[in-house]
Amino acid sequence: MSETRELEVALGERRYPIRIGRGLLGDAAALAALVPGRHALVVTDAHVAPHYLPLVEAALGGKQAGTLVLPPGEQEKTLARFGEVMAALAALGASRDATVLALGGGVVGDLAGFAAACWMRGVRFVQLPTTLLAMVDSSVGGKTAVDLPEGKNLVGAFHQPAAVVADTATLATLPPRELRAGLAEVVKYGALGDAGFFAWLEAHADALLARDDATLAEAIARCCAHKAGIVARDETERGERMLLNFGHTFGHAIETQQGYGGLLHGEAVAVGMVLAARLSARLGRAPAADAERLAALLTRLGLPTTIPAGLDPAALLARMRLDKKAVSGTLRLILWRGLGQAEVVDTLPEADLLPVLSA
Ligand SMILES: NC(=O)c1ccc[n+]([C@@H]2O[C@H](COP(=O)([O-])OP(=O)(O)OC[C@H]3O[C@@H](n4cnc5c(N)ncnc54)[C@H](O)[C@@H]3O)[C@@H](O)[C@H]2O)c1
Numbered sequence: 001m002s003e004t005r006e007l008e009v010a011l012g013e014r015r016y017p018i019r020i021g022r023g024l025l026g027d028a029a030a031l032a033a034l035v036p037g038r039h040a041l042v043v044t045d046a047h048v049a050p051h052y053l054p055l056v057e058a059a060l061g062g063k064q065a066g067t068l069v070l071p072p073g074e075q076e077k078t079l080a081r082f083g084e085v086m087a088a089l090a091a092l093g094a095s096r097d098a099t100v101l102a103l104g105g106g107v108v109g110d111l112a113g114f115a116a117a118c119w120m121r122g123v124r125f126v127q128l129p130t131t132l133l134a135m136v137d138s139s140v141g142g143k144t145a146v147d148l149p150e151g152k153n154l155v156g157a158f159h160q161p162a163a164v165v166a167d168t169a170t171l172a173t174l175p176p177r178e179l180r181a182g183l184a185e186v187v188k189y190g191a192l193g194d195a196g197f198f199a200w201l202e203a204h205a206d207a208l209l210a211r212d213d214a215t216l217a218e219a220i221a222r223c224c225a226h227k228a229g230i231v232a233r234d235e236t237e238r239g240e241r242m243l244l245n246f247g248h249t250f251g252h253a254i255e256t257q258q259g260y261g262g263l264l265h266g267e268a269v270a271v272g273m274v275l276a277a278r279l280s281a282r283l284g285r286a287p288a289a290d291a292e293r294l295a296a297l298l299t300r301l302g303l304p305t306t307i308p309a310g311l312d313p314a315a316l317l318a319r320m321r322l323d324k325k326a327v328s329g330t331l332r333l334i335l336w337r338g339l340g341q342a343e344v345v346d347t348l349p350e351a352d353l354l355p356v357l358s359a
């Protein structure tokens, strides 16, 4: 096992660790220690299970443990699958001291986390992220949810994990498209609040795409530190945390409009960030050169930067109205003052959005 980095999310009296390192899922004693009660349910998906489930099951040898292997993909982040997790907890006879372990990407993490938030009104939950996106973003911060056909993450809860264990060795089996989707959320941290990190990403883009372990671990740690800070200051998204939604109002509208079977979440966020940046430039709020620098980095990372053909702008706008940040019927967007400087804007007329959605 190589060096393990340990960070912490501090929420007043509550705190939990984020461990990042190669081979962490092989440390059976450390994993077992994260399950203090008798019952454990491991939720994972069919791509992840053959590679990593045996490691987790071995660690839970002394427990009354169950496993639920779901079909993979965003289209499975549904109330129906949530019901299956409930049924698995019931079949296990899981008591209030049970632990739900999410082994997989953001889909499994969001779904299993929401189940943990609801079972007996809330049980312990551990995140074992196996995608880059989950390591840098979804496993941290306690946003859990499922999608509805009407919109992304519309049913959910804030429910913090007890620990996050990111074994970077799992990234070796991640398909290249999924790695690139994760890099979109990595770029997001630089774009929204850290121009120095953005420049670092420009310098290390090739190493990231080549999955250099040290470079990936550094990027994961920097993103987690950034997110942990924001979540510590604004756990339930009353203000600053909205910045983590940079690119998401556009991105979620695209994902929903495509029935969750088109662009991946990270890809849709890449498009959304470029739209938000170019809109900001057009409104004179941000330098156009910064918007193009953002688009150039995302393109270099193999990510899309334009809305997929055939999506109706008016339909996208209608989807955006159901965004969770909107208040009293007014859209709230995360716009930009330039690299490293995102801002919340709720005074933008909808008419300004249609040209961006039509471009
Ligand atoms: N809660 C949050 O704060 C938050 C943050 C960002 C994204 N999200 C959510 O996360 C989801 C996207 O997560 P994702 O990008 O991880 O997608 P995902 O969970 O669908 O995983 C991507 C794909 O990779 C496979 N996979 C996962 N790990 C693997 C591995 N190590 N080796 C081989 N295959 C592997 C999965 O089976 C799946 O097919 C979206 O639903 C998004 O809304 C939530």
Ligand SMILES: O=C(O)C(=O)C[C@@H](O)[C@H](O)[C@H](O)COP(=O)(O)O
Residues within 6 Å of the ligand: 137, 141, 143, 152, 153, 185, 237, 241, 242, 244, 245, 248, 324
């Ligand atoms: O943690 C947050 O806060 C985020 O917004 C992170 C996003 O990357 C993530 O996609 C999140 O699930 C979006 O949340 P939502 O509230 O817009 O559904």
Ligand SMILES: [Zn+2]
Residues within 6 Å of the ligand: 137, 185, 248, 265, 269
């Ligand atoms: Zn996201």
